[in-house]
Amino acid sequence: MFSLTVCDHIMIAHSFSGAEFGPAQRLHGATFAVEAEFRAPKLDHLNLLIDIGLARDELRRILAIVDYRNLDEVPAFAGRNTTTEFMAHYVFTELAAACRAGTLGEGGKAVSGIKVLLRESPLAWAAYEGEVG
Amino acid sequence: MFSLTVCDHIMIAHSFSGAEFGPAQRLHGATFAVEAEFRAPKLDHLNLLIDIGLARDELRRILAIVDYRNLDEVPAFAGRNTTTEFMAHYVFTELAAACRAGTLGEGGKAVSGIKVLLRESPLAWAAYEGEVG
Amino acid sequence: MFSLTVCDHIMIAHSFSGAEFGPAQRLHGATFAVEAEFRAPKLDHLNLLIDIGLARDELRRILAIVDYRNLDEVPAFAGRNTTTEFMAHYVFTELAAACRAGTLGEGGKAVSGIKVLLRESPLAWAAYEGEVG
Amino acid sequence: MFSLTVCDHIMIAHSFSGAEFGPAQRLHGATFAVEAEFRAPKLDHLNLLIDIGLARDELRRILAIVDYRNLDEVPAFAGRNTTTEFMAHYVFTELAAACRAGTLGEGGKAVSGIKVLLRESPLAWAAYEGEVG
Amino acid sequence: MFSLTVCDHIMIAHSFSGAEFGPAQRLHGATFAVEAEFRAPKLDHLNLLIDIGLARDELRRILAIVDYRNLDEVPAFAGRNTTTEFMAHYVFTELAAACRAGTLGEGGKAVSGIKVLLRESPLAWAAYEGEVG
Amino acid sequence: MFSLTVCDHIMIAHSFSGAEFGPAQRLHGATFAVEAEFRAPKLDHLNLLIDIGLARDELRRILAIVDYRNLDEVPAFAGRNTTTEFMAHYVFTELAAACRAGTLGEGGKAVSGIKVLLRESPLAWAAYEGEVG
Numbered sequence: 001m002f003s004l005t006v007c008d009h010i011m012i013a014h015s016f017s018g019a020e021f022g023p024a025q026r027l028h029g030a031t032f033a034v035e036a037e038f039r040a041p042k043l044d045h046l047n048l049l050i051d052i053g054l055a056r057d058e059l060r061r062i063l064a065i066v067d068y069r070n071l072d073e074v075p076a077f078a079g080r081n082t083t084t085e086f087m088a089h090y091v092f093t094e095l096a097a098a099c100r101a102g103t104l105g106e107g108g109k110a111v112s113g114i115k116v117l118l119r120e121s122p123l124a125w126a127a128y129e130g131e132v133g
Numbered sequence: 134m135f136s137l138t139v140c141d142h143i144m145i146a147h148s149f150s151g152a153e154f155g156p157a158q159r160l161h162g163a164t165f166a167v168e169a170e171f172r173a174p175k176l177d178h179l180n181l182l183i184d185i186g187l188a189r190d191e192l193r194r195i196l197a198i199v200d201y202r203n204l205d206e207v208p209a210f211a212g213r214n215t216t217t218e219f220m221a222h223y224v225f226t227e228l229a230a231a232c233r234a235g236t237l238g239e240g241g242k243a244v245s246g247i248k249v250l251l252r253e254s255p256l257a258w259a260a261y262e263g264e265v266g
Numbered sequence: 267m268f269s270l271t272v273c274d275h276i277m278i279a280h281s282f283s284g285a286e287f288g289p290a291q292r293l294h295g296a297t298f299a300v301e302a303e304f305r306a307p308k309l310d311h312l313n314l315l316i317d318i319g320l321a322r323d324e325l326r327r328i329l330a331i332v333d334y335r336n337l338d339e340v341p342a343f344a345g346r347n348t349t350t351e352f353m354a355h356y357v358f359t360e361l362a363a364a365c366r367a368g369t370l371g372e373g374g375k376a377v378s379g380i381k382v383l384l385r386e387s388p389l390a391w392a393a394y395e396g397e398v399g
Numbered sequence: 400m401f402s403l404t405v406c407d408h409i410m411i412a413h414s415f416s417g418a419e420f421g422p423a424q425r426l427h428g429a430t431f432a433v434e435a436e437f438r439a440p441k442l443d444h445l446n447l448l449i450d451i452g453l454a455r456d457e458l459r460r461i462l463a464i465v466d467y468r469n470l471d472e473v474p475a476f477a478g479r480n481t482t483t484e485f486m487a488h489y490v491f492t493e494l495a496a497a498c499r500a501g502t503l504g505e506g507g508k509a510v511s512g513i514k515v516l517l518r519e520s521p522l523a524w525a526a527y528e529g530e531v532g
Numbered sequence: 533m534f535s536l537t538v539c540d541h542i543m544i545a546h547s548f549s550g551a552e553f554g555p556a557q558r559l560h561g562a563t564f565a566v567e568a569e570f571r572a573p574k575l576d577h578l579n580l581l582i583d584i585g586l587a588r589d590e591l592r593r594i595l596a597i598v599d600y601r602n603l604d605e606v607p608a609f610a611g612r613n614t615t616t617e618f619m620a621h622y623v624f625t626e627l628a629a630a631c632r633a634g635t636l637g638e639g640g641k642a643v644s645g646i647k648v649l650l651r652e653s654p655l656a657w658a659a660y661e662g663e664v665g
Numbered sequence: 666m667f668s669l670t671v672c673d674h675i676m677i678a679h680s681f682s683g684a685e686f687g688p689a690q691r692l693h694g695a696t697f698a699v700e701a702e703f704r705a706p707k708l709d710h711l712n713l714l715i716d717i718g719l720a721r722d723e724l725r726r727i728l729a730i731v732d733y734r735n736l737d738e739v740p741a742f743a744g745r746n747t748t749t750e751f752m753a754h755y756v757f758t759e760l761a762a763a764c765r766a767g768t769l770g771e772g773g774k775a776v777s778g779i780k781v782l783l784r785e786s787p788l789a790w791a792a793y794e795g796e797v798g
Contacts, residue, residue: 001527001528001529002484002487002488002525002526002527003484003525003526003527003528004483004484004523004524004525005523005524005525005526006522006523007388007521007522007523008522009387009388009389011290011294011295011296011386011387012294012295013279013280013293013294013295013336014279014295016179017179018179020179020181020184021179022186023333023334024277024334026334026335026336027279027335027336028277028278028279028295028333028334028335028336029277029278029279029280029294029295029296029297030277030295030296030297031295031296031297031386031387033387033388043482043484043485043488046415046416046417046419046420046480046482047479047480047481047482047484047485048419048480048482048484049484049525051419052523053421067289067294068289068290068292068294069292069293069294070279070292070293070294080180081179081180081181082180083176083179083180083181084137085135085136085137085176085180085181085182086176086180088135089135089176120277120297121275121277121297121299122140122273122275122299122787123139123140123141123275124137124138124139124140124185125137125138126135126136126137126138126182127135127136127138128134128135128136129134129136130134140787142786142787142788144689144693144694144695144785144786145693145694146678146679146692146693146694146735147678147694149445150445151445153445153447153450154445155452156732156733157676157733159733159734159735160678160734160735161676161677161678161694161732161733161734161735162676162677162678162679162693162694162695162696163676163694163695163696164694164695164696164785164786166786166787200688200693201688201689201691201693202691202692202693203678203691203692203693213446214445214446214447215446216442216445216446216447217403218401218402218403218442218446218447218448219442219446221401222401222442253676253696254674254676254696254698255406255654255672255674255698256405256406256407256654256674257403257404257405257406257451258403258404259401259402259403259404259448260401260402260404261400261401261402262400262402263400267793267794267795268750268753268754268791268792268793269750269791269792269793269794270749270750270789270790270791271789271790271791271792272788272789273787273788273789274788282578283578284578286578286580286583287578288585309748309750309751309754312681312682312683312685312686312746312748313745313746313747313748313750313751314685314746314748314750315750315791317685318789319687346579347578347579347580348579349575349578349579349580350536351534351535351536351575351579351580351581352575352579354534355534355575388521388539389538389539389540390536390537390538390539390584391536391537392534392535392536392537392581393534393535393537394533394534394535395533395535396533406654408653408654408655410556410560410561410562410652410653411560411561412545412546412559412560412561412602413545413561422599422600423543423600425600425601425602426545426601426602427543427544427545427561427599427600427601427602428543428544428545428546428560428561428562428563429543429561429562429563430561430562430563430652430653432653432654466555466560467555467556467558467560468558468559468560469545469558469559469560519543519563520541520543520563520565521539521541521565522541548711549711550711552711552713552716553711554718612712613711613712613713614712615708615711615712615713616669617667617668617669617708617712617713617714618708618712620667621667621708654672655671655672655673656669656670656671656672656717657669657670658667658668658669658670658714659667659668659670660666660667660668661666661668662666
């Protein structure tokens with residue numbers, strides 16, 4: 001299995017609901033360093049898994065919707081805790097849809113799996129991985 | 134599949150038995166930077182995989198038993214080479230037991246797999262991953 | 267010149283005033299990975315520059331005041347843009363005061379300079395360094 | 400499952416064929432930071448997955464063939480785009496052959512899988528993983 | 533003293549003249565991860581050392597001239613060994629000129645020093661630092 | 666001012682004397698990731714600060730004396746606490762002597778300063794820097 005990973009990052013504010021969160025119930029924020037890994041069983045005739053430029057542009061387009069925002073005010077996340085693991089799943093869903101829609105070219109249509117990892121600090125990160133197609 | 138990873142580190146002394154180890158047969162030491170990854174197929178109602186505070190505390194409790202010690206003198210490791218891969222398995226076993234025992238809460242009981250990775254230097258690391266439950 | 271560096275991190279929300287900030291004028295957030303470097307021309311009789319435990323505890327105490335907070339609502343920062351370079355200076359000022367006050371022990375009193383570096387993303391960071399005493 | 404990873408790096412020149420590559424069609428170069436992960440279901444009687452010294456030496460021997468070279472002029476790659484994902488597969492194939500041939504000792508013969516990851520920049524990397532034996 | 537650092541990277545080919553270089557006399561390449569640090573004794577009324585967007589854009593403009601190129605064929609470097617330390621000085625010179633020319637705004641005019649660091653591998657890097665103005 | 670940095674690492678055991686050290690009074694160990702930075706005001710006719718191969722070999726020779734050892738039993742350190750800051754100074758002294766002795770070639774004789782940084786964990790490091798010549 002081949003994989004190709006591209007990186008980006010976002011800087012967001014949010015708060016959490018639930019006593020389990022302790023001080024993180026207060027409005028605070030995070031830099032999420034994002035790693036988007038695309039998997040496929042083979043490469044194309046150019047020896048590419050996916051067009052790396054298209055992958056970076058699509059990842060940026062998806063992240064731009066939430067970058068420099070208070071996630072508590074993003075309608076799509078209303079009533080949800082935007083934990084790191086939840087946001088990893090959100091980015092996964094958007095990237096998987098882009099692959100299926102052809103936004104990432106023929107390479108994207110051949111992607112069989114995606115893993116999205118978000119580093120919230122030097123000591124903690126979360127990820128979601130799943131099949132595509 | 135979701136995953137959440139928390140980090141910590143220990144500083145230990147040890148020696149190895151076996152000519153294959155060369156100079157590492159001498160008493161020496163290592164900083165092990167520890168990454169503990171918990172996996173689960175879904176999140177709870179708060180969008181958490183596991184309580185990150187409980188996970189950090191439990192990892193620290195397990196590591197404290199061997200931190201700042203000469204592993205050659207730890208009874209549990211008598212007659213064993215405490216290689217990086219062996220220590221990764223040791224931490225895995227302790228964390229898996231904590232999940233099953235409920236020490237990590239309801240989230241911990243729902244953990245389906247754990248991977249423990251120990252970095253021994255900038256150029257080498259070892260890991261053990263397995264199912265839980 | 268000797269130096270000793272200890273690390274910690276905070277997760278904060280804030281917004282900036284000034285058209286120059288573009289989208290960062292919106293309420294957003296950041297993880298600041300903090301590196302606090304203490305400098306001294308010599309070590310004590312134990313070969314320590316400073317007690318590393320005291321240094322970590324004091325850094326945590328200073329950071330705890332702003333950790334998991336919206337900096338826009340912290341009285342001490344009213345009317346100020348809490349840029350990364352500004353926050354580095356803030357932490358420097360607090361650590362320098364702690365050294366002078368003796369909170370960091372005899373080693374702290376002998377510290378001649380401090381540098382505080384805050385990483386806001388994998389691609390950008392800011393620092394403030396100055397003399398102490 | 401256990402894993403052990405060793406690292407090395409190479410500095411190569413190359414160019415790509417295909418309009419999709421844009422400016423990378425020009426002769427340019429890369430530092431590939433190489434991570435070679437060996438996997439096995441159990442450890443040997445010394446608690447080793449594989450002899451780390453043999454693993455490092457074999458990885459260096461394989462990389463030395465292409466290190467400090469223009470990959471466009473390496474006969475084995477004639478007419479092929481030496482993308483990061485392709486080179487990860489190349490190193491995988493050579494390491495898998497070494498395991499089967501016994502160059503990595505008894506531990507190498509027991510290796511069940513290998514993953515080779517090449518970091519081309521702080522923001523992009525590619526990998527190939529497969530079974531061995 | 534305040535400092536602000538922004539990062540980027542380039543992927544270049546080159547060769548070196550001189551027996552001291554050994555295998556690096558052959559045409560090979562490198563990814564240079566570039567860190568550009570701007571220093572100033574104070575911040576502006578917005579608490580900024582320099583406009584981070586302008587700094588990133590100017591660094592990219594300077595790097596784009598050599599990115600994805602064979603440095604042996606860049607006229608400005610004719611007859612010169614484009615070592616990592618030499619390239620750090622080259623980028624420093626260009627950034628210092630931009631500060632003086634006002635391309636980096638009022639903040640850039642107030643910059644008193646610059647340090648440019650180029651990482652050529654995980655195990656080696658070079659830098660040039662100097663005053664500006 | 667130019668600088669060139671090369672890296673290596675050692676794995677050592679040691680213990681500390683003094684109640685201030687707490688659990689670190691017990692025999693334990695550390696991986697020290699070593700960064701040796703050489704500084705000089707100009708480059709030679711080849712655009713080199715120092716021969717990077719010689720620098721790596723000399724650093725390895727110095728580190729090999731203490732690598733895979735219990736520092737408590739190294740005669741040169743008898744009765745001394747081998748703290749990270751102390752060890753940074755030790756490596757500095759050895760590298761400075763090598764520069765003066767000509768072991769690092771003409772480039773080494775022109776080195777005006779050296780900084781040695783030892784990372785003991787992901788969250789703490791120490792350094793010593795001084796002039797040479």
